[in-house]
Amino acid sequence: MNEKKTAAQSQKLMVFVLTMSLYGLATLFTELIPKFQVGIVEFSVEYFLFIPLVLAILFDPMSAALGAATGELVFSEIMLGQFGGLGELEKFITVTIGVYIAGRMVRNPKNTRMVGIAAITGTALQLFMGMAVDILKVQFAVSDFEAVPGLPESVFATEGFAFLNDLLFSGILFCLLPTLFLVPRLYGKIEPLLGMRPRTEETSLGGISGKAVLGVLIGFAAAVGAEMLAESGLPLIDWEASWAESGTAMAAGLVAAAAMAVIVLLIIRRNAEVQKSRA
């Protein structure tokens, strides 16, 4: 009976590809469309999270969540060259967690109220984790964070405000309402296209288990850890301090070695070219 319960591997791959292309396309547009602000309220079409939410509610949540995070990474970050290193890891993890939790919460997609609750919970979770990580990021990037006048308060205020703004504006308009609109319409129609049966009470993965919560906590810790690397990377800072002292000789040596390497490589390259043209 086990095959009936969980989707086959190839079907998981289908869900992954589907979510990746759709959410990737949407985030690509949001990256390109400029935001505009009215007063301090930001109106951005930033949030197309309803796409992975709908798909996570209808299909396998884990594949949809990973697909969404990968899609965003590949389409809007890597293709546009906006890849921001460690920061993207944080986004990847928070999107995955938010979508996965929302997908696991819904046992029966026909239950509209549960779908609504799941959609807004997933969004809020993702936004909240994003906010927490953002605050930490500024704290570590700016040295003497507390000492700079006005900076701590302003960071808390802007981030907190952005969180509420995103949740109340984008969260409701672009996550909750579209999800409520799309789930009942797609239910029973999109599953046959992937060769699956619609999710029912019996075939759902069940509610959120302790294992899932644990996984989420570990994931969030990893997201924070990625950002905190700057703080815990103490040996690196020590190393910096040591060359600042013993200093000039070592730096001069480095410069000389690098200059040597450049010259030698230039000569080798010329020789290779000459040989090639002779041959």
Next chain:
Amino acid sequence: MEGLKRKLSESILDKFSMDFLRNQVLKNAYGNDDTVIARLDPRALLVWYLFFAIAPWFSDNLIFLAACFFLVAATTLLARVAGLVLFLFGIGVFAQTGYLFLVSLFFGGNAQTILPLLVLTLKVAAVSLASITVFSGLDPDRLSNGLMWFGCPERLSFSISYAYRMLPMLMEEFQNVLLSYRLRGRAPDTETFAGKIKNLIYQVKVIIHAFYPLMLNTAKRSRTTVEALELKGYRYAAVNKEVKRMKLASLHMTYDDFLFLAVSVFWIAAAVLLNTLV
């Protein structure tokens, strides 16, 4: 005067059409495979990127940060990145820190606040220019090969290759669905202010509704894709070492790659030297 104004706004709107966006994205992805950066070995570039993505975060030294910034700015020029991407980068960097500065003024910040923020801007700018160089300078296939060599999951390389191939088609389809919605619907009158608001809501609604047929179509397409992959034994090949070796056989380190790395090291070492002398 009135005519000029209308003409100006029209030309700006023209520039920002769907086709313009599509062209810029495609140009960024495929358009520049003949640059110096694109010819480098992806592995060398990724190692290079790893340094410039991480090192600036750890340093508060102005000379070092400025050196990093100038180097990555030079490589960005060499990679001939599409204009739109650079424009977005500029907005992203300066909007973020500028906004933060304004708010901190509000909370009793002063001119002293601006220095740490400048350092932050420099860091962010250096890191993101490095990523622009690597990720839009490189051909997608070379990029995914490079990532695979470093042991990134096969899923990611697959996603990158797939995304670059499918994107033009997806964009066209999305545009078609949108246009057909517009043809059938009736947009609100935009003469009055209330009409403008209504129009905005209408546009957003159309975009969201457009995802309904798009989801169904893409579902069909992704099933076809996955079935085709299965026929070719993709999931078996993805974990097979022999296949990976064959795939990566095309990568060669050349003198140019070493030269590129050596010049970068030289530049950074020179900055460090300068720093100890000052």
